[in-house]
Amino acid sequence: MLAGELIAGETVGIEMQLPTVSAPLRTRAMVRYQDRLRCGLEFVGLSAEQRTAIRNWAKGATAEKQIEAETGHAMMQKAPGADAASGAPSGGEPRRKRRRRLRALSVFLGFLILAAIGAGVFWWRWNRGWEELELGLKNSQTVSAERPQAQVSAEVMQKLLVHRVEPAYPADARKANLQGIIALDIVVGRDGSVVSMHALNGPEVLARAAMDALRWWKFEPYRVNGEPAVVETTVAVEFKR
Numbered sequence: 001m002l003a004g005e006l007i008a009g010e011t012v013g014i015e016m017q018l019p020t021v022s023a024p025l026r027t028r029a030m031v032r033y034q035d036r037l038r039c040g041l042e043f044v045g046l047s048a049e050q051r052t053a054i055r056n057w058a059k060g061a062t063a064e065k066q067i068e069a070e071t072g073h074a075m076m077q078k079a080p081g082a083d084a085a086s087g088a089p090s091g092g093e094p095r096r097k098r099r100r101r102l103r104a105l106s107v108f109l110g111f112l113i114l115a116a117i118g119a120g121v122f123w124w125r126w127n128r129g130w131e132e133l134e135l136g137l138k139n140s141q142t143v144s145a146e147r148p149q150a151q152v153s154a155e156v157m158q159k160l161l162v163h164r165v166e167p168a169y170p171a172d173a174r175k176a177n178l179q180g181i182i183a184l185d186i187v188v189g190r191d192g193s194v195v196s197m198h199a200l201n202g203p204e205v206l207a208r209a210a211m212d213a214l215r216w217w218k219f220e221p222y223r224v225n226g227e228p229a230v231v232e233t234t235v236a237v238e239f240k241r
Contacts, residue, residue, distance in 0.1 A: 006031045006039050011191050013216045014041065018057045025050055026215065028193060045195065148187055148232035149224055157188070157233040160220040167213035167237055173205050179240045182210045186235055190228035192219040200234075210237040 006012060010031045017024050027050060029041035046054075173179075184207075186197040194214050199207035214235070221228035 006034055008032065008034050011044065011193050012041070018053055020057050020060060021053050025053060026212070028215070146230050149229040150222070150231045152222055152231045152233045154234050154236070157219060157222070157231075157235070160192070160222060161217065162192070162220055163216070163218035165213045165216040167209045167239070169239055170205050170209050173203070173209070173239065174241065177241070178203050178206055180206070181236050181238045182206050183234060183236050184210060184214065185232065186214060187230060187232050188219050188222065189230055190221055192221045192228075193217075195230075206239050209239070213237065 008031050011028055012031065013026065014029050015024050015026045027046055028044045030044050031039050032042050033040045180202055182202040183200040184197050185200055186194050189195040194217050197211055197214055199210065202210075214237070217235075222231045223229060
């Protein structure tokens with residue numbers, strides 16, 4: 001749910017926190033459909049580490065459901081044996097109490113069956129959705145791998161910048177009194193998003209911080225012969241105390 005409307009085909013930045021990963025997962029996504037304040041997003045340009053983190057989370061969530069179902073089933077099977085081991089004659093219980101126990105066991109068994117069916121459906125949908133997602137990623141990676149059609153100066157691209165995210169100054173860099181200007185070579189896609197980049201200088205800790213911020217930058221599409229084009233340019237990010 002979003003606090004504003006998006007348009008199908010628009011590329012947005014998303015951030016989510018997976019229980020199995022300490023740092024938030026940040027990536028880009030394309031709006032595939034939109035209905036008022038609800039929309040469907042398709043991941044674009046996930047790294048190998050991000051795909052692994054999502055897979056591990058999905059497998060862990062499914063494993064927890066299976067463990068809960070198996071534990072509940074084992075407890076249900078163990079209950080009659082425990083009564084027999086205690087030597088208490090089951091026929092001595094009042095009929096009403098036995099009926100309640102049977103009803104409770106029936107409800108519990110029904111719940112386990114529904115949970116198992118739900119887990120199976122979830123896993124099937126997840127696998128199917130993941131296959132579709134990976135197919136879409138392959139297509140998007142093909143687009144991202146296109147060679148830049150033009151080399152554009154930093155001054156020209158600066159005028160096309162519509163959304164800028166300032167980098168976070170790493171605490172380790174502050175302690176080490178690291179500062180300076182990090183120059184980066186970036187490729188901007190037809191939609192104006194940054195599709196690839198690499199640092200040209202500077203300490204690695206500052207370069208990583210700069211690239212984390214640049215992932216969220218957005219430009220107006222640069223046009224060649226009136227059509228949006230993939231272009232290469234250089235940007236500079238300054239870190240100072």
